[in-house]
Amino acid sequence: MxxxxxxxxxxxxxxxxxxxxxxxxxxxVGVIAGAVPGVSxxxxxxxxxxxxxxxxxxxxxxxxxxxxxxxxxxxSIPAILIKTPGTPASSATTLDGYxxxxxxxxxxxxxxxxxxxxxxxxxxxxxxxxLAGWLAxxxxxxxxxxxxxxxxxxxxxxxxxxxxxxxxxLIAAASxxxxxxxxxxxxxxxxxxxxxxxxxxxxxxxxxxxIGLFALPExxxxxxxxxxxxHQARQLGGRWATLADVxxxxxxxxxxxxxxxxxxxxxxxGGAPAAFLSYAxxxxxxxxxxxxxxxxxxxxxxxxxxxxxxCGATLIPLLSLGIPxxxxxxxxxxxxxxxxxxxxxxxxVTHAHMVYALFMGLILSSFLLFAIGSVAIRAFRxxxxxxxxxxxxxxxxxxxxxxxxxxxxIFDVAVMFAMGWLGYLMRVLKIPAAPFLIGFILGPxxxxxxxQAMLMSGGSPEIFVRGPITWTFWALTALALYLIVAxxxxxxxxxx
Amino acid sequence: xxxxxxxxxxxxxxxxxxxxLALVAVPEGVVSPRNVRIAVLSPAFWPNILAWVVALMxxxxxxxxxxxxxxxxxxxxxxxxxxxxxxxxxxxLGVGSIAFCAFATKLGLVWxxxxxxxxxxxxxxxxxxxxxxxxxxxxxxxxxAFFAHVAAVPIPQGIFVRLP
Numbered sequence: 001m002x003x004x005x006x007x008x009x010x011x012x013x014x015x016x017x018x019x020x021x022x023x024x025x026x027x028x029v030g031v032i033a034g035a036v037p038g039v040s041x042x043x044x045x046x047x048x049x050x051x052x053x054x055x056x057x058x059x060x061x062x063x064x065x066x067x068x069x070x071x072x073x074x075x076s077i078p079a080i081l082i083k084t085p086g087t088p089a090s091s092a093t094t095l096d097g098y099x100x101x102x103x104x105x106x107x108x109x110x111x112x113x114x115x116x117x118x119x120x121x122x123x124x125x126x127x128x129x130x131l132a133g134w135l136a137x138x139x140x141x142x143x144x145x146x147x148x149x150x151x152x153x154x155x156x157x158x159x160x161x162x163x164x165x166x167x168x169x170l171i172a173a174a175s176x177x178x179x180x181x182x183x184x185x186x187x188x189x190x191x192x193x194x195x196x197x198x199x200x201x202x203x204x205x206x207x208x209x210x211i212g213l214f215a216l217p218e219x220x221x222x223x224x225x226x227x228x229x230x231h232q233a234r235q236l237g238g239r240w241a242t243l244a245d246v247x248x249x250x251x252x253x254x255x256x257x258x259x260x261x262x263x264x265x266x267x268x269x270g271g272a273p274a275a276f277l278s279y280a281x282x283x284x285x286x287x288x289x290x291x292x293x294x295x296x297x298x299x300x301x302x303x304x305x306x307x308x309x310x311c312g313a314t315l316i317p318l319l320s321l322g323i324p325x326x327x328x329x330x331x332x333x334x335x336x337x338x339x340x341x342x343x344x345x346x347x348x349v350t351h352a353h354m355v356y357a358l359f360m361g362l363i364l365s366s367f368l369l370f371a372i373g374s375v376a377i378r379a380f381r382x383x384x385x386x387x388x389x390x391x392x393x394x395x396x397x398x399x400x401x402x403x404x405x406x407x408x409x410i411f412d413v414a415v416m417f418a419m420g421w422l423g424y425l426m427r428v429l430k431i432p433a434a435p436f437l438i439g440f441i442l443g444p445x446x447x448x449x450x451x452q453a454m455l456m457s458g459g460s461p462e463i464f465v466r467g468p469i470t471w472t473f474w475a476l477t478a479l480a481l482y483l484i485v486a487x488x489x490x491x492x493x494x495x496x
Numbered sequence: 497x498x499x500x501x502x503x504x505x506x507x508x509x510x511x512x513x514x515x516x517l518a519l520v521a522v523p524e525g526v527v528s529p530r531n532v533r534i535a536v537l538s539p540a541f542w543p544n545i546l547a548w549v550v551a552l553m554x555x556x557x558x559x560x561x562x563x564x565x566x567x568x569x570x571x572x573x574x575x576x577x578x579x580x581x582x583x584x585x586x587x588x589l590g591v592g593s594i595a596f597c598a599f600a601t602k603l604g605l606v607w608x609x610x611x612x613x614x615x616x617x618x619x620x621x622x623x624x625x626x627x628x629x630x631x632x633x634x635x636x637x638x639x640x641a642f643f644a645h646v647a648a649v650p651i652p653q654g655i656f657v658r659l660p
Binding site for chain 2: 223
């Protein structure tokens with residue numbers, strides 16, 4: 001199928017009212033979830049996933065991408081109005097957004113956040129379209145040894161999602177990799193930790209693990225510490241962001257978008273560092289640098305451009321190589337698999353029309369984000385007032401139904417509860433959950449490519465250094481490890 | 497308990513867990529055929545390596561926590577503010593989640609979810625009682641309607657009251 005044929009087939013797939021409807025639904029749900037303090041974009045995507053089972057793959061995945069994008073923007077609303085970032089990526093937005101809100105310019109700050117988010121999102125999506133296909137065509141020549149070294153390299157993203165303690169992140173990742181070995185062995189068909197129980201032979205269900213780890217600990221924590229939080233939301237004020245404001249901040253928005261694209265394409269970095277780097281660069285280059293931190297609109301624009309620039313770019317490694325760029329895209333990989341699609345270079349061959357449909361849907365999502373975001377800004381007051389005492393049991397019921405719906409078995413619900421308690425224990429012990437999930441998802445890919453490569457070579461490890469691609473990934477892994485060790489040594493020196 | 501001291505005990509626990517996995521769980525829980533010619537292809541190879549990595553990382557964490565710190569130890573936030581009856585509520589939630597899994601199929605997922613909603617509300621309390629009752633009834637019913645009638649998922653109806 002030629003490029004034009006694939007693009008036409010993709011357009012035919014996406015040019016339905018259902019595509020627009022589910023994408024808009026996703027953006028709406030994401031903006032609302034992102035705006036509710038205590039509901040992260042990750043949790044929103046995890047909870048939305050079971051609702052996509054009944055949908056066509058294209059609609060389901062568009063819905064989840066909408067939740068992802070909406071969730072990242074939605075996080076900026078409480079960041080500006082109540083100084084509580086809805087998502088970690090919105091932390092930089094509070095620096096200037098809240099001071100603006102304090103002096104009665106919340107509407108102007110939110111308007112700028114929306115403009116910057118949509119422009120950055122569009123640039124990020126266009127970068128995805130330009131780069132993903134090229135990278136996938138390159139990755140088509142990959143065999144198991146190349147994939148093994150690639151996945152090994154992508155595991156270094158754990159350093160980026162480990163939070164305060166890298167060692168704890170590594171413990172979590174190794175535990176996730178270990179949990180992924182439960183089930184029948186793929187080469188010999190023998191039992192691994194399933195102890196003859198048919199429920200365990202297929203391995204632990206990804207969604208049960210995911211929802212348990214990311215949604216339940218919030219509820220358990222609320223039961224332990226039931227405290228309603230009443231936030232004092234600032235008034236929107238009479239001033240709105242004008243085109244003149246956008247023109248003045250455009251340089252920072254575009255710079256921030258490309259910073260987001262660059263950092264988003266590298267697995268494991270995520271939105272928060274991109275937002276802070278974009279903010280710092282805007283401050284360094286701005287004639288109003290002295291106003292940064294005191295309510296400078298350019299600061300809001302730069303932070304939001306940085307974190308939204310990441311959204312499309314995290315899909316570059318996902319679609320072209322089949323590896324997640326962050327935790328949310330790790331969940332989206334699961335969504336692809338549930339719908340019978342395997343992200344990676346072969347997706348561009350076997351389901352090229354689907355990939356182009358996603359590209360078109362993503363472009364559309366930038367415009368939908370603008371439309372829905374404009375309304376959401378005005379409706380935030382109702383969202384912020386959702387009492388946590390009602391939210392927590394509601395999320396619990398959603399978790400139960402969503403998990404049950406995957407395989408129609410209560411066993412999965414039990415796994416979800418078990419994972420929820422494990423996630424809560426990890427939270428109490430300050431062990432990050434994200435590396436656990438990434439290990440759980442990448443584990444089977446890593447082991448399978450390793451064993452396939454060893455089968456090919458008859459047990460000779462030389463296959464892992466068979467060509468320039470494997471050498472490149474080994475070098476990148478070594479570089480990433482060097483940087484991790486350097487960071488560790490730096491933090492040790494600072495502490496002792 | 498101070499953060500380094502907690503980390504020391506976490507490290508010790510992780511070493512114990514990793515060792516137990518490598519020495520007991522892998523030999524007992526992973527079936528390896530006798531005719532495996534290449535050791536790295538054995539079904540037990542990967543779990544073994546990972547179990548030892550877990551133990552090793554636990555050791556690193558424990559040793560790391562023994563280093564003298566420049567700043568004085570800060571107490572863990574969680575330990576500082578133990579809410580009243582917090583552990584009791586957690587225990588009740590734990591028992592509730594086991595009971596849910598045990599009886600959800602017999603009761604029906606919708607009714608069991610309504611009860612679970614009520615239990616969480618009882619444990620946490622709310623000042624929005626009317627809204628709570630409405631949500632507790634309508635949310636499981638709405639989810640049932642979606643999953644059973646739109647997504648064609650056979651939601652367990654239970655043996656007492658059946659829904660259309």
